[in-house]
Amino acid sequence: MSVETATGTAATSAPATAHRTAQRERRLWVQILLIALVILFCIFPFYWMVTTSLKTQIVALQSPPAWIFDATTANYTEVLFADGVGYTLMNSLIVAVCTTILAVGLGCPAAYALARFEFRGKKDLWFWFITNRMVSPVVLALPFFLIVRMLGLLDTHIVLILIYLTFNLPIVIWICTDQFRSIPRDLDEAALLEGASQWRIFRSVCLPLAMPGVAVSSIFSFIFSWNELMFALVLTRTYAKTAPAMAVSFMEGYNLPYGKIMATSTLIVIPVIIFALIASKQLVRGLTMGAVK
Amino acid sequence: MSQSVKSPSMPGRVSRATLFGFLGPAVITLALIGIVPLAFAVWTSMRDYNLTKLARQKFIGFENYVTVLNDGAFWDAMGRTFTLLAIALPMQLIFGLGIALLLHKPGLGFFKTIARLSLVVPMATTYAVVGLLGQVMFNLKYGVVNQLLGFLGLGPFDWLGDPNLAFVTVIFWDVWQWTPFCALVLLAGLTTVPPEIEEAARLETKSWLTILRHVQLPFLVPGLTALLILRTADTLKLFDMVFTMTRGGPGAATEFIALLIQRVGFRAFDQGLASAQAVILLIITIVLSRLYISFFYREVHS
Known part of the structure; x- marks a missing residue:
């Protein structure tokens, strides 16, 4: 394997140099080819989703599938205006934005306390927050459904907004605790000496410096809420139905309206991908909850 | 307890009222929606x-738990869930490591940026949409997967109709969606290797395997452990993608634990039994979370 290490320092004859350049070039091409394969593998389903959404039902049901066809946006106009997907997208937006605002509003002070204060039971509190991220939604879906039904709140936005906090609040707390810890304590101690209250230090000194963490956790909170299906399926019917639940309701009968399903899917996925690309640098850190920086 | 001493010499000591002001709202909210x-x-x-005979509900103690623990369907679903994990996770880690090493090599700056951005796409795709895409792409007649395999002289396969192939399809999507995540996490680990150590090692040997084992692996351990535990938790949660693709079928071939509980609770309406299943799942989850904490958040305890 390492035979050529020795030749490196030896007199470099012209043929040897040419040979090595050729080898390096070949390796480079292999690398380019492999990376291209990775890109293709990642992007292809997305490409297929978008192109299928531009097919009429007749083209979509061609066997074998068509790669070149006359594109039409009829599926989009139909799902948005005739089938009410626009309305469900609006519901998804309302729910995702409200739950994100609540999660940030409740989570930031808590994160600050976890990062800065010493108190008994901190360890247990931390563990409890983390467990909430791990709990399968189905565990909460059952009792939540029964309670909400008793309260007569089935099919309302507020129920989804609240239950999405079970995974958004922990995420905001983790990312922001991490962020507050990275802010040097000298700043708050100086402010404390000048007689500022803890609340003022939090709001005027630390929170502005923690804005990157707040932004990233907001993006995560939005994405997770926007993508959620199970709670939406169980807790909404028509009035508060979200877009993913709507996409599922097309799945009835024999000849599925593939074009419409893919058009709805595209409308759901596009905003998420844009947000994820914006936060792509912090994605790893956010998703591993700070375990990998 | 009554540590109301607020002095700069004791950083972090605050009054109970202040503490409650900061933590109270979040804790109370999470208790109301999480614990109640x-x-x-x-x-x-x-x-x-x-749900179909609410008038006759009565206290039966641990009977539901006994039923669940003796229920073959419950353990089958658990077995399927961990089988999926045991097959998909090693594939995600191996492919992910390969991609990470590929992108870690120097050169090709712009091209690699595109690759890194395209890795974000599978992770960001709504899980429910992945399942819907599965219906479209893996369809026996109209699916592009059978068309592409046809070019190689294979198939056609009834991906979603055959129990074993349906399981393979779920594995495929799980690998598609989470390999990029593994790649990005491991790539982040590779960049924490100090460059001078890596360069020194490259002067010593040309074998990438040796460098991986002796130089890079120690820096990958935190990421690998995080992946192991996060993927375990997410596989226990897996619902959306499978529900929109196969609804757990054909038969019970892709009925993972979350799908089983959902079916018992919302399609068979036996909320008592489903709750017992959910509580058992919760206990398993808590045990796994304890593992997570002891691996990653040691510094918080000190």
Whole structure:
């Protein structure tokens, strides 16, 4: 394997140099080819989703599938205006934005306390927050459904907004605790000496410096809420139905309206991908909850 | 306890009122939406609680738990869930490591940026949409997967109709969606290797395997452990993608634990039994979370 290490320092004859350049070039091409394969593998389903959404039902049901066809946006106009997907997208937006605002509003002070204060039971509190991220939604879906039904709140936005906090609040707390810890304590101690209250230090000194963490956790909170299906399926019917639940309701009968399903899917996925690309640098850190920086 | 001493020499000591002001709202909210429903689930699990005959619900103690623990369907679903994990996770880690090493090599700056951005796409795709895409792409007649395999002289396969192939399809999507995540996490680990150490090692040997084992692997351990535990938790949660693709079928071939509980609770309406299943799943999850904490958040305890 390492035979050529020795030749490196030896007199470099012209043929040897040419040979090595050729080898390096070949390796480079292999690398380019492999990376291209990775890109293709990642992007292809997305490409297929978008192109299928531009097919009429007749083209979509061609066997074998068509790669070149006359594109039409009829599926989009139909799902948005005739089938009410626009309305469900609006519901998804309302729910995702409200739950994100609540999660940030409740989570930031808590994160600050976890990062800065010493108190008994901190360890247990931390563990409890983390467990909430791990709990399968189905565990909460059952009792939540029964309670909400008793309260007569089935099919309302507020129920989804609240239950999405079970995974958004922990995420905001983790990312922001991490962020507050990275802010040097000298700043708050100086402010404390000048007689500022803890609340003022939090709001005027630390929170502005923690804005990157707040932004990233907001993006995560939005994405997770926007993508959620199970709670939406169980807790909404028509009035508060979200877009993913709507996409599922097309799945009835024999000849599925593939074009419409893919058009709805595209409308759901596009905003998420844009947000994820914006936060792509912090994605790893956010998703591993700070375990990998 | 009554540590109301507020002095700069004791950083972090604050009055109870301040502490409550910061933590109270979040803790109370999470308790109301997280713990109260769980307590209710425990109460439900001790009852004969069927949505179709609510009038006759009565306390039956641990009977539901006994039923669940002796229920073949429950353990089958658990077995399927961990089988999926045991097959998909090693594939995600191996492919992910390969991609990470590929992108870690120097050169090709712009091209690699595109690759890194395209890795974000599978992770960001709504899980429910992945399942819908599965219906479209893996369809026996109209699916592009059978078309592409046809070019190689294979197939056609009834991906979603055959029990074994349906399981393979779920594995495929899980690998598609989470390999990029593994790649990005491991790539982040590779960049924490100090460049001078890596360069020194490259002067010593040309074998990438040796460098991986002796130089890079120690820096990958935190990421690998994080992946192991996060993927375990997410596989226990897996619902959306499978529900929109196969609804757990054909038969029960892709009925993972979350799908089983959802079916028992919302399609068979036996909330008592489903709650008992959910509580058992919760206990398993808590044990796994304890593992997580002891691996990653040691510094918080000190």
